Structure formats: C-alpha cells, structure tokens
Amino acid sequence: xxxxxxxxxxxxxxxxxxxxxxxxxxxxxxxxxxxxxTVGSVKGVAPDDLEAAGAQIIxxxxxxxxxxPGDELVARRGGLHKFASWNRPILTDSGGYQAFSLSKLSxxxxxxxxxxxxxxxxxxxxxxxxxxxxxxxxxxxxxxxLDECVPYGSxxxxxxxxxxxxxxxxxxxxxxxxxxxxxxxxxxxxxxxFFKDQREKSIEGLCGMDFDGFSIGGLSVGEPxxxxxxxxxxxxxxxxxxxxxxxxxxxxxxxxVKGIDAGIDMFxxxxxxxxxxxxxxxxxxxxxxxxxxxxxxxxGPLDPACPCYACREFSRAYLRHLYVSKELLSYRLNSLHNxxxxxxVARRAREAVQTGTFAxxxxxxxxxYSN
RNA sequence: GGUGGGGUUCCCGAGUGGCCAAAGGGAACAGACUGUAAAUCUGUCGUCGUGAGACUUCGGUGGUUCAAAUCCACCCCCCACCA
Numbered sequence: 001x002x003x004x005x006x007x008x009x010x011x012x013x014x015x016x017x018x019x020x021x022x023x024x025x026x027x028x029x030x031x032x033x034x035x036x037x038t039v040g041s042v043k044g045v046a047p048d049d050l051e052a053a054g055a056q057i058i059x060x061x062x063x064x065x066x067x068x069p070g071d072e073l074v075a076r077r078g079g080l081h082k083f084a085s086w087n088r089p090i091l092t093d094s095g096g097y098q099a100f101s102l103s104k105l106s107x108x109x110x111x112x113x114x115x116x117x118x119x120x121x122x123x124x125x126x127x128x129x130x131x132x133x134x135x136x137x138x139x140x141x142x143x144x145x146l147d148e149c150v151p152y153g154s155x156x157x158x159x160x161x162x163x164x165x166x167x168x169x170x171x172x173x174x175x176x177x178x179x180x181x182x183x184x185x186x187x188x189x190x191x192x193x194f195f196k197d198q199r200e201k202s203i204e205g206l207c208g209m210d211f212d213g214f215s216i217g218g219l220s221v222g223e224p225x226x227x228x229x230x231x232x233x234x235x236x237x238x239x240x241x242x243x244x245x246x247x248x249x250x251x252x253x254x255x256x257v258k259g260i261d262a263g264i265d266m267f268x269x270x271x272x273x274x275x276x277x278x279x280x281x282x283x284x285x286x287x288x289x290x291x292x293x294x295x296x297x298x299x300g301p302l303d304p305a306c307p308c309y310a311c312r313e314f315s316r317a318y319l320r321h322l323y324v325s326k327e328l329l330s331y332r333l334n335s336l337h338n339x340x341x342x343x344x345v346a347r348r349a350r351e352a353v354q355t356g357t358f359a360x361x362x363x364x365x366x367x368x369y370s371n
Numbered sequence: 372g373g374u375g376g377g378g379u380u381c382c383c384g385a386g387u388g389g390c391c392a393a394a395g396g397g398a399a400c401a402g403a404c405u406g407u408a409a410a411u412c413u414g415u416c417g418u419c420g421u422g423a424g425a426c427u428u429c430g431g432u433g434g435u436u437c438a439a440a441u442c443c444a445c446c447c448c449c450c451a452c453c454a
Contacts (some may be wrong), residue, residue: 098406
C-alpha cells in the first residue's frame with residue numbers, strides 16, 4: 001500500500017482525469033462524489049446503505065462535531081471512523097464554510113473565526129491551528145484548512161483582503177500540521193470571490209505550499225450558473241496537475257460532470273441528500289419531483305437504469321405515497337437513490353475518461369439535464 | 372317536550388353591521404434547495420378575466436339597513452343536559 005497522500009494519475013481525456021488517491025483508510029478512485037454527513041451521519045442512510053450505494057468517502061464537519069458531541073469525546077471513542085462505524089475514508093470540512101452560512105453568528109479576524117454556537121449561543125474561536133487539532137481528534141483522512149469563504153457580491157477590496165487573510169491562514173495551518181504530521185492529509189482551499197486576478201493570486205499563493213491537495217472554495221454561493229462555470233473553467237486548470245483537485249460544495253449532476261470536464265477530481269454536495277428529503281430525485285431520465293400528482297398511479301420504477309434498493313423494489317406511486325405521507329422510509333429510500341445516482345455519475349465519468357469517451361458522456365448528461 | 376350551545380369557502384376553525392372572497396391551521400397543487408442552523412422554505416388555493424374588475428358564497432326563506440357571514444322573524448338540521 002502506498003503512503004497516504006500518494007496520488008496517481010491513471011488516465012486523461014481532454015482536461016478530465018481518472019486517478020487514485022491513497023489514504024489511511026483506503027484508496028479513493030477519482031473522479032469521486034463524496035456524500036455529506038455533517039454531524040457524522042449522512043442524513044437518512046446508514047453506513048451499509050452507503051456501502052451498497054458505492055460510497056468511497058464521506059464528509060464530516062469540524063464545526064458541528066466540535067460543538068456536539070465534541071471532538072475530544074470522539075477521540076476517546078477511537079475517532080470518527082470507529083464512532084460512526086464507517087471504515088472507509090472520511091474528509092472533514094474545516095468550519096470555514098459555516099463562517100459564511102452562519103455569518104450572522106460569526107466574526108472573522110486575523111486570529112481566526114469567532115462563532116456563536118447555533119445550538120446554544122456560546123462563543124468559540126476557530127483558528128487555523130485549532131481546526132487542525134479538532135480534525136486530528138476526529139482523525140479524518142483528509143483535513144481541510146480553515147478558510148474564509150467570500151460571499152457573492154463582495155467588492156474587490158473585501159475580496160482582496162479575504163484572499164490575503166486566507167493565504168496567512170493557509171501558511172499557519174500547514175506549518176502547524178507539518179510539525180505534528182501523521183497519516184492524515186491536509187488540503188488547501190483557494191478562494192478569490194468573483195475576481196479572476198484574485199482567484200489566480202489565491203491559487204498561485206496556496207499552490208506554492210506543500211498541501212496534499214487543493215480545492216476551489218467559494219463557488220456556488222448564489223452567483224448565476226454561467227458565472228460559476230466561467231470561474232470553474234478558469235481556475236481548475238491552474239491547480240497543480242500532480243495533486244488531487246477538489247471543487248467544494250458542488251453540485252448538481254451536470255455541475256459535477258462539467259467540473260470533471262474542467263479537470264476536477266473530487267466533489268461534495270448536500271444536494272442529493274437534502275433534495276431527497278424534499279422530494280426531488282435525480283435520475284437517468286432527469287429530475288423527478290416525486291410528490292407530483294402525475295406519479296400517484298405510476299407503477300414503474302423511479303429510475304429503470306438504477307440498481308439501488310429503492311428502484312429495484314418500489315414503484316413511483318409508492319415512493320410518492322411515502323413522501324406525501326411524510327413516512328420516515330421516504331427519507332431513507334429517496335436519499336439512498338440520490339446518493340446511488342450521484343455516485344454512479346462520478347463512476348461513469350471515470351470509466352468514460354479511461355475509455356476516452358468522456359465528451360460523449362458529457363453531452364449525454366447535458367441532454368438529460370437540458371431543461 | 373324543556374333549557375342551553377351550534378350550523379362559515381375541500382376539512383378544522385376565526386369573524387357578531389362597512390376595512391370580508393372572509394384570519395389562522397390542514398389538505399390539495401406547483402416551485403426552490405449546491406463545503407447541511409434545512410424531514411426546510413416559497414407561491415397558488417370561490418368562478419370568470421392578462422388586468423382593472425365583474426359575478427357567486429357564510430344551513431334555508433323572508434325582512435331591517437345606504438350597507439348583512441354579522442341584526443330581526445320563521446323554518447330545517449346537529450350537539451349537550453333535563454324530563
């Protein structure tokens with residue numbers, strides 16, 4: 001077994017890549033989609049569901065797990081893998097995104113990000129160093145640096161200041177971790193808002209540092225889709241070729257395929273699980289709002305091309321009934337399906353890259369989600 | 372038979388003279404959701420009309436009034452208690 005962090009590029013098709021990333025809990029085949037399990041649980045499904053769906057790696061969140069149940073408590077339980085009974089790789093986000101999504105409860109300074117807990121209002125300071133410690137306690141395979149996610153609409157001065165601060169956060173996180181390095185990987189997060197020169201500066205600065213991988217943060221934060229794609233295609237090629245590239249928080253099935261097209265290897269998004277709970281299912285035939293009346297007497301499977309338990313065993317009519325009735329099984333089956341589908345999109349993309357048919361796969365996905 | 376309470380738009384339920392096509396909730400029908408404070412949120416929800424607006428509606432009938440879901444009379448149902 002290669003040492004954690006080993007990244008092997010296996011195939012390329014245009015800018016799209018197929019690779020393997022070695023971690024302490026196993027090998028990740030990319031492109032990969034990573035289901036989000038913020039508090040140490042992918043909402044609605046159990047680890048055996050995730051394995052059945054083909055999940056290689058899941059996310060956890062530093063901010064949430066630090067607040068509850070506490071990273072030290074998790075450490076005493078033997079780390080997040082053992083605590084949550086998930087033996088495959090885990091990536092933890094740093095909490096930087098929460099400074100953005102919980103901006104009314106947070107304050108960003110040179111020292112770090114101060115939060116008021118959304119649970120009880122208590123104050124907490126996250127520093128680049130402290131966030132590494134928390135993630136070491138969780139023992140995540142891939143740790144993310146504390147970053148400042150620049151909100152859409154921020155002006156140039158604000159963005160520039162954030163990019164500079166982000167650069168200093170990166171240096172502190174890396175220096176701190178290097179002094180106590182174990183088998184965990186630490187990824188840098190590039191920012192830059194919606195100014196290309198700031199994006200370029202952030203990438204140039206971070207990628208000069210010895211991170212194990214690099215991500216693009218701060219996209220899909222409310223900007224128009226065209227703008228997101230413009231920045232994605234501009235930034236992805238600027239990231240190092242020989243390290244994993246991670247597009248944070250993105251996206252729809254088509255976004256993911258376009259991300260791969262731009263040269264991204266890793267994706268995470270709450271969309272498959274959140275939308276599953278809200279009745280929107282992604283299928284090989286496009287988006288299905290399972291609550292719609294038209295499915296009330298539809299005896300066919302949700303997605304005839306999907307091998308998941310929900311599609312194998314149940315009809316659209318039954319899935320609609322479960323959703324409308326707010327049955328707990330609805331959340332599980334819908335989540336299981338969407339996760340299975342997202343994972344299959346990444347897996348098919350990988351196969352397409354390996355066989356040199358990625359362009360055809362991409363246009364197939366574009367036609368499915370054209371409307 | 373007596374006394375008291377009640378019948379409101381698909382359901383529950385506010386409303387006791389004009390600001391009422393009628394609060395609120397539910398149901399129904401659509402839509403949103405992108406490093407999860409989200410099993411959440413938004414819209415529509417009498418009919419016709421793009422719209423202004425017009426028309427119909429608060430158990431029934433008749434009446435009072437400029438104006439009635441709201442007041443009066445009678446009638447029809449329902450509930451509780453007493454005989």
